[in-house]
Amino acid sequence: AQKITQTQPGMFVQEKEAVTLDCTYDTSDQSYGLFWYKQPSSGEMIFLIYQGSYDEQNATEGRYSLNFQKARKSANLVISASQLGDSAMYFCATPSGAGSYQLTFGKGTKLSVIP
């Protein structure tokens, strides 16, 4: 069964600095995807970035990039130039189940951006 581990319950970062949120995964699938979501205090899960296991390049979306190290089974999220609005919970997830229909989530990391 797929498993996602996020070892940082909470992180602080100074505004305008970069921050890395850790995610390691365990999967028996040969081909898989990795997702990062942001959840502000309002509760909505906002999709940030996707990385396919066979993608040759690390994914980037604006200020978000993914440091994907397949051999180490890690998919760390890097947020550059942090903004106050980045304060939120961040979840790493991967599909599991036959047909990869369900997302298995980590426990999340709470990021606080300090002015």
Place this chain on the structure above:
Amino acid sequence: DTGVSQNPRHKITKRGQNVTFRCDPISEHNRLYWYRQTLGQGPEFLTYFQNEAQLEKSRLLSDRFSAERPKGSFSTLEIQRTEQGDSAMYLCASSLGWGGPQETQYFGPGTRLLVL
């Protein structure tokens, strides 16, 4: 607004009452998912539809939980005889298909349920 919508956003009910939540997915998405999220945890998968077919329901928490997607568009999640332990955020998501970026699930704003 072409995102996933959920209604109601908040629901307060008394123990033993039935509640029903609605989810409207992104229009071209044929997959629809329900998750439950309790405080301090990541979302937990409940059930999944491909069009109107419910392809996985073994993860529904008990037989008090049921879900429908009658015409392959919107979906409802019903909880019968609610218990205080059902208090949680119920999230709906939809995706275009399977494999690669198409399996990206887009979530709605959720329904916060409080059972008194």
